Amino acid sequence: MKRCSRCGEIKGPCEFRKDDRHRDGLRSECIMCQADYYAQHRDEILAHKAYYRAKHRAESAAYNANRREKLAAYHAKQYIEHRDEILARHAAYNAEHREDKAAHDAMWAKSNPEKRRAYKHCRRARKIGNGGIHTAADIQRQGEIQHWVCWWRGPGCLVDCKDDYHVDHLIPLAKGGHNNPSNIVIACPHCNDSKGAKLPQEWIGKLF
Numbered sequence: 423m424k425r426c427s428r429c430g431e432i433k434g435p436c437e438f439r440k441d442d443r444h445r446d447g448l449r450s451e452c453i454m455c456q457a458d459y460y461a462q463h464r465d466e467i468l469a470h471k472a473y474y475r476a477k478h479r480a481e482s483a484a485y486n487a488n489r490r491e492k493l494a495a496y497h498a499k500q501y502i503e504h505r506d507e508i509l510a511r512h513a514a515y516n517a518e519h520r521e522d523k524a525a526h527d528a529m530w531a532k533s534n535p536e537k538r539r540a541y542k543h544c545r546r547a548r549k550i551g552n553g554g555i556h557t558a559a560d561i562q563r564q565g566e567i568q569h570w571v572c573w574w575r576g577p578g579c580l581v582d583c584k585d586d587y588h589v590d591h592l593i594p595l596a597k598g599g600h601n602n603p604s605n606i607v608i609a610c611p612h613c614n615d616s617k618g619a620k621l622p623q624e625w626i627g628k629l630f
Contacts, residue, residue: 426451426455428451428452428455437453438451438453439453439456536562539589540556543591543595543601544601546601547601553601554601560603565584568608571583572613573590573613574610574613583608583610586611588611588615589606590608590613590614591606592607592622594620597619
């Protein structure tokens with residue numbers, strides 16, 4: 423049991439947040455008192471946090487970058503050690519929330535078409551083992567380089583494909599091509615579907 427330093431009531435450990443700076447590992451104020459204090463001083467607290475972030479932006483960026491690396495290493499270690507438990511937990515959650523997850527994924531894919539394309543290609547490259555990665559920003563950059571004109575010319579080519587395009591691998595993943603930005607181009611759906619998994623020299627089309 424522990425006495426709250428603010429309200430003076432004696433409460434159980436579950437009524438206090440954890441804090442390693444204290445000998446017993448718990449905050450001195452109970453959760454209810456903390457919430458009440460925040461509600462009364464919300465604007466002051468937010469203003470102070472904003473001022474602190476602005477003043478220590480560089481230090482915070484360096485700290486967060488270092489922390490991200492440590493967290494990534496920690497999570498990777500945890501995944502290796504508890505892989506079966508983690509996969510089972512994820513599978514159970516996905517099964518219980520299948521409809522909600524499907525609706526969320528569909529909405530995300532519709533709102534983020536470039537990210538969806540990049541994710542799909544990166545996932546396929548990892549599965550095949552070719553390596554390489556590109557992002558939605560890389561797709562956008564390649565489209566601007568091509569002025570959103572199809573990289574290939576062929577029968578029925580939709581020359582302007584800004585509103586309807588595919589991301590094509592010059593050297594197909596199925597033929598050993600990597601997934602880096604240097605191996606992707608913007609193509610109209612007709613040309614990409616026609617080319618399929620062929621090498622450029624195997625296809626009838628010619629470079630734009």
